[in-house]
Amino acid sequence: MTINLTQNKNFKLFKTISAVAADNKQSVYIVGGFVRDLLLDRKEPTDIDFVTEQSGIDLAKAVGKALDPNLKVSIFKTYGTAMIKFKNLDLEFVGARKESYSEDSRNPSVEIGTLNDDQKRRDFTINALAISLNSENFGELIDPFEGQKDLTKKILKTPLEPSQTYSDDPLRMMRAIRFASTLNFTIEENSLQAIKNEAERIRIVSMERIMVEFNKIMLSKKPSIGLKLLEETGLLDLFLPQLTALKGIEEKEGQTHKDNFWHTLEVVDNICENTENLWLRWAALLHDVGKAPTKKFIDGIGWSFHGHEFLGSKMVKSIFYQLKLPLGSDMKYVQKMVKLSSRPISLIDDGTSDSALRRLLFDAGEDLEDLFILNKADITTKNSKKQEKFKQNFEYVAEKIKEVEEKDQVRNFQPPISGEEIMELFNLNPGREIGILKEKVKEAILDGEIPNEKIAARKFVIKEGEILGLKIQN
Known part of the structure; x- marks a missing residue:
């Protein structure tokens, strides 16, 4: 031809x-x-x-x-x-x-x-x-x-005997799964079995090379294709056991919880419909990673995963270190998204205070829209009425936050009075008092005690400074 x-x-x-x-x-x-x-x-x-x-x-x-x-x-x-x-x-x-x-x-x-x-x-x-x-x-x-x-x-086959091909160069196992995910191809049966048999050989491959292939899977149109194959072949458990730890459903006293591993894969696919941001996709992958170590059955209440977001955000750093992923701003962004992942849902109540909304605005900052993309991706119920209700709830929270933002301007918060101005006000040298007063101003604005304005902040600092025994300089 x-x-x-x-x-x-x-x-x-x-x-x-x-x-x-x-x-x-x-x-x-x-x-x-x-x-x-x-x-x-x-x-x-x-x-x-x-x-x-x-x-x-x-x-x-x-x-x-x-x-x-x-x-x-x-x-x-x-x-x-x-x-x-x-x-x-x-x-x-x-x-x-x-x-x-x-x-x-x-x-x-x-x-x-x-x-x-x-x-x-x-x-x-x-x-x-x-x-x-x-x-x-x-x-x-x-x-x-x-x-x-x-x-x-649409079949992936090796030119030579598959076990030898994968044993010779185990990175090819990751490449097979990456091509299956990015091309939506099927791995030929003998080849798939060979990957299962040779999975342990992946240990001789550097984590950096593994992550290059894994991130290409994460950037594919439907990463769950690759993630399912990684789980099925045993490869995922060898380099990301914190994720496979989410597998399984337990029953106690007739009560069960969802399988958080398969739920996570749905969330990753959902978020990929709305973002090409690799690290937001990683946030979706790790948003429930704290649920395995926090899972607990409480008599009279049922299954609890209390504090899984906070533990999960702490786990992000050790996972990134283990996987040789960047430990700078990208890692901190994923930590932030995981930590805040359940916050908006708690603000749906009509009685939610403006203070709670301000704090979410302050904590999320410029990543608030990304957080909402993650929240919407987390809706995996198959009940269309519930889906619509959850989405409406998030729109409701977004609207309330918009109102508070227009009024109080706390996103990407900058204190209305600087440390230098406080030092000049009380004739102070740099020291812990400056940090204490700046923190008090921030908390007062977020709690709604004072508006986010310079004059109000100055009056507040003078009052708080007097409590600390500081005297204003004329």
Whole structure:
């Protein structure tokens, strides 16, 4: 089969590479994800991999010179690869190779091979497809493992025996599940069983590499596809046991609670309909993570998960540390979302004070809208009347908060009187009294004792300063 590349936006580039390879007496083929996505009619990736049966580095140097003598060619001698950034593309060139693996590493021993050897070492048949750029068969699809047929059937299979494929490079297990989630493909039965059998091998893979694949699952249209497969194969329990701890339903005295693991997966899918924000999706994944350690049966009341939001927010830091995820602002954002996840629902009552609304505004700040997206995603009841009622409740809270915000302006709160002004007022040097008075001003505004205004705050500080034994300077 020949692929018509003449209409491809990169056709001119491909012809240039073909001509350079011919001049240098080298073969050249496009391989991997670019070919797969071209055949799936998906948006083509901006990284394109080329294989030659000679030196990938030599070909890259020659291509770079032909495209633009000033182009930088990044060379990685250890791996026999070279990279060129050309316009908005990342072009990678590699010599065809065959690989062998040791038991305790996913880094293979590499030796020179043929195109067929290179295709054999690929993770899945759909990624083992190649398109020739050689002049004698330009555009020919080379498909030794029937990857095109698997694309049509939406099946993920390994080119070689699956257990060996996953044992050699256990990251491929994560990649299989990632492709199942992002492409909505089915993992072939023998391949799925092999992942279950080889799951423990994931321990030799760095957590950073695991998280790259996991975050791609989290950014897919329906992450539950991948999350269910991770649970089914036993992989999830190996790197995120705090989540699998939510599985199961207990019954006591005829009372049960929902399965918080499967509920969580629904919440993640729900939130993905309304946000591309990876960390808000993570907040949905971890919003109930504190329920396993706080679960308790109380006689006469039933199952309780009291304080699960607060414990869950504390668990976020240790989970991010364990998973080698960033511990800065992204982690703090997820902590904040988890901690506040149940707050809005408690404000639905008509008797809710303006003080409680101000405090939610203050605590959520600029992330209030994200918190409401999370709250709405948390509605997983199948009863349409209940769904509508819950959504109306959140709209009601949002409207009340809007009214308070317009009146009191406490979102992204800045104190109406600064520490410097307090120091000048009482002729003080920096010290604990300044912090005490600023905190008292904040609490007074949030409790509605004084308006969020400079004059009122100044009068309040003078009064509170006198209680602390401070004297105003004339």
